[in-house]
Amino acid sequence: MTVIIQNDQLVATIAETGAELISLKSKDTNIEYIWQGNPEFWGRHAPVLFPFVGKLKENQYQYQGETYSMAQHGFARDMDFTVIKKGEESVSLSLKSTEETKKNYPFDFELIITYELGGEGITTLYQVENTGKEEMFFAVGGHPAFNVPLEEGLTFEDYYMAFSPKKSRLRLPLNGPYIDLDQRTLGQTNTNLALNREMFETDALIFETKGLNAFSIRSEKSCHSVTLSYNDMPYVGIWSPYPKEAPFVCIEPWCGIADTLNASGNLIEKYGINQLAANELFKTKYSITVK
Numbered sequence: 001m002t003v004i005i006q007n008d009q010l011v012a013t014i015a016e017t018g019a020e021l022i023s024l025k026s027k028d029t030n031i032e033y034i035w036q037g038n039p040e041f042w043g044r045h046a047p048v049l050f051p052f053v054g055k056l057k058e059n060q061y062q063y064q065g066e067t068y069s070m071a072q073h074g075f076a077r078d079m080d081f082t083v084i085k086k087g088e089e090s091v092s093l094s095l096k097s098t099e100e101t102k103k104n105y106p107f108d109f110e111l112i113i114t115y116e117l118g119g120e121g122i123t124t125l126y127q128v129e130n131t132g133k134e135e136m137f138f139a140v141g142g143h144p145a146f147n148v149p150l151e152e153g154l155t156f157e158d159y160y161m162a163f164s165p166k167k168s169r170l171r172l173p174l175n176g177p178y179i180d181l182d183q184r185t186l187g188q189t190n191t192n193l194a195l196n197r198e199m200f201e202t203d204a205l206i207f208e209t210k211g212l213n214a215f216s217i218r219s220e221k222s223c224h225s226v227t228l229s230y231n232d233m234p235y236v237g238i239w240s241p242y243p244k245e246a247p248f249v250c251i252e253p254w255c256g257i258a259d260t261l262n263a264s265g266n267l268i269e270k271y272g273i274n275q276l277a278a279n280e281l282f283k284t285k286y287s288i289t290v291k
Helices: none
Strands: 002-006 010-015 020-026 060-063 066-069 082-086 090-096 109-118 121-130 136-138 140-142 145-147 159-164 169-171 185-187 205-208 212-219 226-231 235-239 248-255 274-276 281-290
Touching: 002 082, 002 090, 002 109, 010 109, 010 121, 020 121, 020 281, 121 140, 140 281, 212 235, 212 248, 226 248, 248 281, 274 281
Parallel strands: none
Antiparallel strands: 002 010, 010 020, 060 066, 082 090, 090 109, 109 121, 121 281, 136 274, 140 248, 145 248, 159 212, 169 185, 169 205, 205 235, 212 226, 226 281, 235 248
């Protein structure tokens, strides 16, 4: 099942499975901004990452003496959400813990994903509630993929990444699927970065972010672009599947990150993990603006 929301400029389609944004189209130009999930390259669109972001060592973790299994990016992206509120320009979907989820993630929670259209864009809001009686440990993030090129007649290499503010950001390199903290370095995000396949040879480009950030996919040969922005989400990943010549780029805002090379596996010690007291709420959001 899918849900459609729209305003004067845009039409967005959200799948109830995974609460995933699967289409964002301009009414004026009919440009589709969201990758349409061709499985030859990558079969998803903009999955919700919860209760973990990235990969755990050996796909498992330990908590209170028990070992739990968890696939990369968690389980929310493959679960059916319930629509709890629907308007012309917005929709909210909920996922609650069950006895089944607690076999892999021993916490009581409610995750609410809200999509709101406004002007030339859409905002994704995450709300995590700890509905249990003990402290909860979690990560949450987005993985939206954007079509590149955005229009016929252009190529992947005609586009570039623009960063705002233009400043160097700490880059966290991957060694395989894990973060190599010993190799942290300053990334050159103080200037535009031309898109090419080789930049993803070692998987995603991951940066630490603080305060207000915006990341844009643009071309000097087109007036059409897409920008993802947020305030105070600590990490961003930029990814396209190398060596496939996939016609999309993901800009992924994260509150959480993959395990480090030397991760102990103990959930409480996990790098980048968030903590939430009983009956408390965690909220964050990001926005996509299109032209």
